[in-house]
Amino acid sequence: MNDSIIEEQNDDAPTPQGELALQTIAMPADSNADGDIFGGWLVSQMDLAGAVCANRLARGRVATVAIDSMVFLRPVAVGSVVSCYAEVKDIGRSSMTIIVEVWAQHHSDAEARKVTEGQFTFVAIDENRRTRPVPRTGN
Ligand SMILES: CC(C)(COP(=O)(O)OP(=O)(O)OC[C@H]1O[C@@H](n2cnc3c(N)ncnc32)[C@H](O)[C@@H]1OP(=O)(O)O)[C@@H](O)C(=O)NCCC(=O)NCCS
Secondary structure (H helix, E strand, C coil): CCHHHHHHCCCCCCCCCCEEEEEEECCHHHECCCCEECHHHHHHHHHHHHHHHHHHHHCCCEEEEEEEEEEECCCCECCCEEEEEEEEEEECCCEEEEEEEEEEECCCCCCCEEEEEEEEEEEEECCCCCECCCCCCCC
């Protein structure tokens, strides 16, 4: 786990960091036998949310090249509204490092709570899957 990225974030922050990139509802099919949502499903949603952000930055096709940290802070109940927020941490030549936070709120909850956070790196690629530069202007 990359501890440094976790240390840079304020776990007690009352509001999500970044832009809302994806919102969905956790369904029974996404849960284990005890009714908790699978971590792998959450990672998948986070990957999609990061890709939404990276696609916009790269103005085209991207591929996930790395997930450098992933922390599961709280369980997610079936029926929760799951909101993924994406914040750009760094842009290289072809790479984009994006912090994705997941906040979940069940109808029985007073407010949404951060349940997961992770650092995703995407690479801008062309139609032949070769890396290409991230456009520098107009982002
Ligand atoms: C993404 C891919 C095209 C990159 O190819 P590559 O030969 O590794 O390219 P490079 O070594 O030139 O690296 C490209 C960029 O990724 C970065 N990178 C590569 N591996 C990385 C890693 N493990 N962590 C963070 N960044 C990484 C490099 O630093 C470089 O950044 P920069 O251009 O901003 O300097 C190739 O690895 C690939 O196709 N991987 C499979 C992607 C995939 O199927 N993802 C799942 C579905 S989307």
